Amino acid sequence: MNSDTKDYSYEIKRLDPEEHTEVFKLFNGEAGVIEDYVRVGPKGYWFPLGFAELAPKIYNMEVRTDDVWVMSFPKSGTTWIQELVWQVENNFDYAKAENISLLERFTFIEGAMLFIGKKAQTVLQRNEKAKGFLDLLSMSFDQVMSSMPSPRFFKSHLPLSLLPPALLDSCRVVHVARDPRDVAVSFYHHYQFFISTGFTGSFKQFWNLFIDNKIDWTPYFENVKESWRMRDHPNMLFLFYEDALRDLPSTVKSVAAFLGKAVTEEQISRLCDHLAFDNFKKNKSVNFEVFRGMDLTSKEGTFMRKGKAGGWREYFDEEMLQQAQRWMEHNLRDTDLTFPSL
Ligand code: A3P
Numbered sequence: 001m002n003s004d005t006k007d008y009s010y011e012i013k014r015l016d017p018e019e020h021t022e023v024f025k026l027f028n029g030e031a032g033v034i035e036d037y038v039r040v041g042p043k044g045y046w047f048p049l050g051f052a053e054l055a056p057k058i059y060n061m062e063v064r065t066d067d068v069w070v071m072s073f074p075k076s077g078t079t080w081i082q083e084l085v086w087q088v089e090n091n092f093d094y095a096k097a098e099n100i101s102l103l104e105r106f107t108f109i110e111g112a113m114l115f116i117g118k119k120a121q122t123v124l125q126r127n128e129k130a131k132g133f134l135d136l137l138s139m140s141f142d143q144v145m146s147s148m149p150s151p152r153f154f155k156s157h158l159p160l161s162l163l164p165p166a167l168l169d170s171c172r173v174v175h176v177a178r179d180p181r182d183v184a185v186s187f188y189h190h191y192q193f194f195i196s197t198g199f200t201g202s203f204k205q206f207w208n209l210f211i212d213n214k215i216d217w218t219p220y221f222e223n224v225k226e227s228w229r230m231r232d233h234p235n236m237l238f239l240f241y242e243d244a245l246r247d248l249p250s251t252v253k254s255v256a257a258f259l260g261k262a263v264t265e266e267q268i269s270r271l272c273d274h275l276a277f278d279n280f281k282k283n284k285s286v287n288f289e290v291f292r293g294m295d296l297t298s299k300e301g302t303f304m305r306k307g308k309a310g311g312w313r314e315y316f317d318e319e320m321l322q323q324a325q326r327w328m329e330h331n332l333r334d335t336d337l338t339f340p341s342l
Pocket of ligand 1: 185189304308
């Protein structure tokens, strides 16, 4: 299947039905039941079918020089770094941040792919309070692009190759990466937490899908390595979740220097307090508790779950340890990327 829009050369291939059945027997949410999936481009990035329509629009979108992007593979600390970046760029406007949720302050560029067609209808039938959020995600791409005041803030889990080619030469991009084993554990909980995804299998089954590149946005390493390769570009700041956990003030200073903002020790200290996990978890503007009232999430669990590094050790048996080691060695052999946790 090829996108019908000009200027998009990546092949978009639909998943064959047998593979779909095999993967989605472990899901009970709407995701696998009423949604088709695609693999995009030579690296085979895996997405819900809704991405096919968005892909050329995103790739060809106009970039403004004062745009600010926060990129990551999902569950790498994106929300945390988004709030950090937004606060530094907006001169620590805590009052504004309290009144406007992070969902509105950043445009999730590919977010609309998650709730389209029958899936959106099912979500709305369950609870019509989700309408505002679905409208926010699915607002026509052109409308979002034309009406947004500068500076625009974008969040994306897409790899650089699927974003506008002029992105890095035009505006500032922050990428945050995290040890993939912790990412997998966090994503597993995310897939249970969000009702429409509804993963029913074990962590081991999820892990196997994850390293087999059959989970949204995978392959993990291809995504991270695309940004890592560009880490010395003056418009790219590459961060690690583990570094931010270990020394948040240094991460704030790096972001401030990157964004060209002078910050005082007092401002840094207040921001670190604002971003501390226990405070962040309670912060309604960022903690996604709003989804609970829309029946988008399960009763148990929270988006802000543990906020730690190395928790994966409790989830891996001996076989998975070995598998993880082989998988990581294989994917890291052609790069000097190393994770602070290794
Ligand atoms: P865990 O599930 O391991 O707790 P994303 O925003 O990319 O979806 O990432 C979510 C992960 O970042 C979750 O990891 C979440 O708890 C963690 N996180 C969010 N805010 C944090 C904070 N202030 N400090 C540390 N970790 C945070």
